[in-house]
Amino acid sequence: MKTYTKSEFRKKLEMKLTNKRTATLEASTNNDLFYAICSILKDEINQAGLETKQNNIKQKRRQINYISMEFLIGRLIESNLLNAGLLDVCNEVLIELGKDPKAVYSEENDAGLGNGGLGRLAACFLDSIASLGYMGNGFGIRYRYGLFEQRIVDGNQIELPDNWLQEVYPWETRRIEEAVHVHFGGEVTAEQLADGNLKFNYKNQETVLAVPYDVGVVGYDNDVVNQLRLWSAELPNDTVEADYSNRLEHMQSVERISGFLYPDDSTEEGRFLRLKQQYFLVSSTIQTLIKQYKERYQLPITEFHKYHCIQINDTHPTFGIPELMRILMDEEGLGWDAAWEIVTKTFAYTNHTIMQEALEKWPVSQVNSVNPRIFMIINEINERFCKEVYEKHPDLRDKISDLAVISHDVVHMSKLAIVGSFSVNGVAALHSQIIKNHTFNDFYKITPEKFNNKTNGITHRRWLMTSNPKLTHLINDAIGDNWIKYPGELTQLMRYYNDTSFLDQLAEVKLHNKQVLQEVIYKQTGIEVDATSVFDVQVKRLHEYKRQLLNLLHIIYLYNEIKRKPSIKIQPRTFIFGAKAAPGYHIAKEVIKLIHAVANVVNHDSDVADRIKVVFLENYNVTLAEDIMPAAEISEQISTASMEASGTGNMKMMMNGAITLGTMDGANVEIAELVGKENIFIFGLSSEEVIQYQLNGGYRVEDIYKTDVRVKSAMDSLVNEQFGYDYAFNDLYYHILTNNDPYFILKDFNAYVDIHLTAMATYQDKKKWNQMSLMNIMKSGQFSSDRTIKEYATDIWKLK
Template sequence: MTATELREAILRHLEFSQGKDLAHASLYDMRMALTLAIRDRIIEPWFHATRATYAAQSKRVYYLSMEFLIGRLLEDAILNVGLTEAAHEAVSGLGFDFRDVLNDEPDAALGNGGLGRLAACFLDSMSTLGCPAYGYGIRYEHGLFRQSFGPDGRQVEDAEDWLRQSHGWEFERPEASFRIGFGGSVAESGRSAVWTPENAVMAKAYDTPIVGWQGKWANTLRLWGAEPLRAFDLAAFNKGDFTGAAAPEALARTISRVLYPDDTTAQGKELRLKQEFFFTAASLRDILRRFTSEHSDLRALPSRVAIQMNDTHPAIAGPELIRLLADERGLPFEEAVDTARACLGYTNHTLMPEALERWSESLMAEVLPRHMQIIERIDEMHAKAHPTRKSSILENGEVKMGELSFIMAHRVNGVSALHTELVKSTVFSDLHALHPDRIVNETNGVTPRRWIKGANPRLSSLITETIGEGWEDHLERLTELEPAIETQEFRDRFAAVKAANKADLAEWIGTTMGISVNPDAMFDVQIKRFHEYKRQHLNILETIALWLEMRENPKAGWAPRVKIFGGKAAPGYVMAKEIIHLINNVARVVNADKATRELLTVVYPPNYNVTMAEKLIPAADLSEQISTAGKEASGTGNMKFSLNGALTIGTLDGANVEIRDLVGEENFFLFGMTADEVVERRRHPDHASSAIAESPRLTAAIEAIEAGMFSNGDKAMYRMITQNLRAHDYFTVCADFDSYWDAQRRVDTAWFDRDNWTRMAALNAARTGWFSSDRTIKGYMGDIWNISPMI
């Protein structure tokens, strides 16, 4: 498509879709017209993919995920269909700034952290590889929340409003609607049962095409919105009960309103369970509808359907699929169990027992009474088949969704080499002993189209000029950069790319936050969902200790740093929110200190999302991957940073292990205990207090907090954090502090040899092409889904 042709398509959509002429078009109108023009170009490969899949009677993948952190779609789609230059020329020729038009698109509020971003990368790779697939999730009206910071530095949560404007990418599918019930009663009927729900909502589908690289294939992201069975009670309205008249609509919309409602209350727990069943049940009915339109024998379902449960959120898929097969379609129960298991795969994302969802049996029986019966029967069947088993789905009055997922899946996968081995030896050790062939590893990856080609066009151009075209879908070709890295010319160009990206970020920070940062300083970045195991408090403690020593001796040859944090804490996670509070107040004090102003700046931009990550990652010099060893399943931020030429300071946790193996230990700043050493350390009840006593720097940092240095003299403000560190410290922040400090000083030393730093950074980019999500999806296709590409 030429720029002229695209220009005409934009003008046509301005007139007929937006109802505007060019002279009166707003930025929003231009963005929507461009979106619809590009969407038109995606329809052909989208339709082709559907027709080809039906014609070949191919197996399809159905990826069930509570989150899809897709970010902005316009630039990504333009890139994948090869229209970047044409779009730039067309939009500019119509009198609009191309970058302003792209930036007008809001981030889709459909996810929070790595789980959702992984799902988005997988959608891109499945389309790029021609793997017939649907992504299934919830069309959240408000997503997680929009984060801001109050005057006191505390996190403030406001409703996200991304759907206030029309979402130009989606197609509403009212014909694809399913009634989803809750509660009620169960009556036995012969060999099956009849569930009569007490109340119900409608799940309505909204489809977004996800196009792959070079526009050859497009799959579907189908999101479910909840609607009432009857939208409006006219009789109640006419009687003056306006609130009651709208109650059914309000109740239904609650289900698809917010991602991860606060489940510290009974009402929140019930809503969360209803959300998970809502999208899982609607997806399974849609899958069976599609299957039965082509096939009549339900026993053939596993040969045509692969369902991947992304974490335990869709774990109810096992019982629901059994119910649909046995109760509604007459398949014998045991055969329904085997059929469902042959279709289902389960990706585990956590080793923390508290993060493996559990629901009280009473809540499950109240909300999903038939499913509770099915879960009991699954547990009984498994116990009968394995009388020596120690693990059960039902335990202490709770339904353990991790065990349910494992038992109902034919494959269970970890997401990094270390994580997979720990899955076998810790959380699922008993089940692994019973089913030794069930667990496989599929190390996570990221899409290079979004995270290099789109997010870092300067680096992308340098790569293409050095090794030629075609690396975007063959990322292992980045190793071809290595000979060039040994030349001064390449290193100078690589350093210039990083410097330009840092200058852009410094300008953005100055414009949006009013903070002046030195682009020649080291940009030290930690951007993650806030959780104690990710140890943002270890980072800020070291920052405090560093600042205290800088004040004592500012001429000691410190490497100037800009410490950048980003991420949100769940509304009910009080400790994580207190860590955010502390970081912001440390920033306030440190940034106001004239003695250290040229050496240390702390920056925490609010409302971290994909768009912000696309600014931060290409500009980062140092990537903070400092989780407690044995707690991070994989991580994908660590991969994005390395691919963009940032050096990692990290523990032997998650995919850090594989990154270090690939880039070389000399190009990675390792610190901290191993997973086994962490377990051993916790056996000592005084491990935290002894670590503090042995570390003058850590002692000084904690005492500075306790003295009110960052709380306007309020000595009790951060007592929750300091008391936890002194008395409990489950995530071994104190025990790892000195090792972390020493590693940071090695970082300082390395920074002063800037040419060698550039060489190390370039080698990180060259040696991490293995972390493409294309490679990961090929692994899923061969090891779990048993499916071949269609292109």
């Protein structure tokens, strides 16, 4: 991409303002400047994208196609400027104009096309694929509305539409000429041809136009631009309706397919819409991949898998397996065996959960309604697989009903993904072991060669370089900038482990970032927090297994201790939460309400005297995370052991110098191995202990509640008048006690209290704490998504 001097960039900016915004440089608003900068970048991105595509076609390189229902890309302007080598010069020009660069960049709306770690992981992976120079594109849905915009009213979560497209989205390009048709429902009949083969005929199907919008994915300092293709559902122009009102109603029905992320699955209609979204995504994507393959390479369809690999991010895109089978057989004329060989050499599956209740499954009737031909193929896959198990694995014959893709009138998407893929990977070492030893143990016995681990990663370009420029500059001054392309070289910071001056500078950077977050907190909540207090952070999806409630019970315990002994010495702490609860998840919403109830009492009690503050930052998203992660000092990663697949928030805070306080779960295990047990705070049950309790019993929550004074006091605070009216949090209280504490919150409570005491005692030794922080930063290169993508590319995708 073209490099600009400051004067060249200023002239280019002036030209764009004059031509596109009819504004002068001096009179331009932040919004004018934002769109002008985007226009400059878009020109560079489009040209580099065209050259990247032409080069890849010329070299006939194998392409990875990353399909995900979520791409939580957030704002792109700073990331694109950084990767294009224009961030510094753009900042300098804006400052000369008397503008705050951050205010200009804030004109971009977060592209909230995801819920949490799954979508953010996908975004990081695309960044790394491009930055490492691989040929790889992402495919998702262009949701008209994101997950939802969270507002808190009287402590209650209210969901508003996330209208991220209310203004022109500058990074996308509509490609109507590459639109494809996706067919739903209808009837399928089989016709036997003269050669004995079957021809399948379709009728009465609903046809939807899938229109692609391409967003350039800019590689760092290498002129590579890949694509994120987002599909929008529209009514085909040739659709005939009896009258205007019918057409309007039909159009609205079609547009709902790409209307919003994760429709409410508590209703039949919502569940069916989710299934339509999933099939819409994979059908439009796979049709396009086959069309491009035939146009670009003019090779037999039997070679398709040699040029395309499809990675499905969780089970949502699993319909891609039968869809590719359908196209290869019904449209390309291949027999079952030839098509199945191609499919099983094309697809790779990433698993993201081991919890049975979270493994996706759908009623046969609904799958058949979405597309009856797809269900026919799934049914045939199941029949053939069960027969193969029966014939080749007699020791597993009594497990066939457990292994079956279809059982008890339900289609199990994870089982379909395993059967139809050549690779099945977990996302952390512990997670992958649990998959092999427990969750999918019988599948592992059948095809152990499929199973592997690829520990998640995050792009250090966004989560360190753009979100924490002061730390980036400190690192560059100390060891140079080679670590940017080779993040493993952050270990060179070891030479400063005993350097008091460097450690003091590291602490100053952290204090600065805390002051930035302090202002954000005040602007959003009106709460004044002490930037010299310990910033203890838990930001992630609100889910029971992530145990925000354990964190709260500890805060309640601390508050009760202060009320019992007002003169007690406690290290001042600011407890920071950020989380969205799924709209239909009552218990999660009750936890959010409890956070606000506790904050309302604690933050206004004169006895506390600012020793503890509780803050909930509403509408947690990527942009807010970019302020939170650099300021965090304690990273709360306290999920029930064995239940968090990996986590990526733990990596982001580690990379910014926070110390992990958590269970031996997910990637915490690998963090602990890297930094050493002396540089992390570990507590609680192990994953094997949790699994054994789940399998064999032996845990009685009543035994703890009735005999442990600290536990009982904290729990009783939920139902006395301490944080609201009598029995205000009755549902949380009885949920734990009547369901035998399914996430072992009370079992781990005392260990959690004790590890906090250890952490606060350690915090008193400033040099020791700064050394721990430095150790986490310099070992965090292992969790760059560049490392993860290199492993995928080498071991699974076989990319050059």
